[in-house]
Amino acid sequence: MLNPEHLRKDFPILAQRVRDGKPLVYLDNAATTQKPQVVIDALDAYYREINANVHRAIHRLAELATEAYEEGRRKIVRFIGAQDERTLIFTRGTTESINLVAHAWGNRHLKTGDAVILSEMEHHSNLVPWQLLAARTGAELRFIPVTERGTLDLDAYHGMLDARVKLVAVTHMSNVLGTVNPVREIIDAAHRAGARVLLDGAQSVPHMPVDVQALGCDFLAFSGHKMCGPTGIGALYAREDRLAEMDPFLGGGEMISKVTLERSTWADLPHKFEAGTPDISGAIGLGVAVEYLSAIGMESIHRYEQELTRYAVETLSRVPGLTVHGLAPERGGAISFAMDGIHPHDVAHFVDRDGIAIRAGHMCAQPLMRKRGVTALSRASLYFYNTRAEVDALATSLARVQEFFARATG
């Protein structure tokens, strides 16, 4: 069984005290997670020992840096169950990965009359790139409705999957409702209808085993900083046959094979999609991060977080005046909630005074907020280093917020 108290020692920041000496209770993991010492050390070692540009010079440091960068790629390929390093493209994160697909694949394969299916629970990063693509190509966007308890309406999905649909782009796990979507069913149905599938894995890849071969998705986008890695690095997995039918996204160095003044030919995969000097230390750091996660075991992480999530939903639901948004049976540890008569900003401010970090706002999902009739929510989001004691501390703090406002404004 995973021991969070033991694992917390790997994260120097978690020992910190904030707001007049209160222990930090970090519950904003869906926004970004903390970094273990091994990742911090890897970044430090890279700059102290082997810093050089990759895939260019032939000197010793360039050789070491290139090898470390590509080793990072190999680790991530293994982590998501992909088979070939050619299918893993380094990006700045989920947002850039999705934009890459929208441009490099979308521009070529979508035209007026075609359709892209999204859902009403998408993060803006899996919505806005498709709006822009629709405006460029004349393609239509369709949305799988979200039910009251926070699941996707799959009957509606099957009903809108017709021959015009070229792509289905959905989140694997909602960053607001915590819902884990039945992506296997979504992917299989899309493929039967002849559509490709992109999964937004920003909230799933950090928290559960995700195997692209088993899922059969065409594209998987995720971010390093939400899974113990550095900020500024993420990845796009794409099936090799998809990559073969894509034009480059950004042009520049590294992504070319031969350049004349008039035209260029493209480098082999995956470099064709990695223009310019990449985030070398980030790729190395993310490689170390997934190694760290694998050593704990993604199954163990998932099991532990499932249990902690159940406990947190139960505990928070007992706070007077608190309503949890998102009651899907399959869910992860992003727990959004409203408190009667208290704006989420005020909630987040008060718990911060107790050293507790949560998120307040629309969580980059304005359409979902509108659908649920709120402008903002508060969100506590868990990772494997969180404990029941921290959940209890949040619940206690929230009960005091409730008391304070009841007395002050009642």
Place this chain on the structure above:
Amino acid sequence: MQLDDLYQEIILDHYKHPRGAAVIADASAMVDEENPTCGDHIKLNAALDGGRLARVEIDCQGCAICTASASMMVERVLGRPVGEVRPFSRAFVEMMRGGPEVPEEELGDLAALRGVRQYPLRVKCATMAWHALDTALRQLGA
């Protein structure tokens, strides 16, 4: 829980009983501002009469700080000459962003909002209504 240094009674009073509060339909709002980072939402209508602010109505879906600031603003500017409101509004927003102090006697209840400056991420909550008013005054040609 001890009364928070930020959530003083005067702020909570404005939050509980916002002055100038109204229900404004989207279509009839002169100004419709949203804070994209937190989802705070303010709709505002204003009218001038003889160079004075004769009417200010606010429909605020915001936090306590945002709502209280809007309410204090209505109290502070209603019936005042536009020529006085605009420089005051600028000075208040400047002060909230770390600029020079506005004299206590000019601030009135707004003095209670000075504590917000300790929380840089929330300064926007306290200035949002003032931006909305500024936009409205420009529309009114003031």
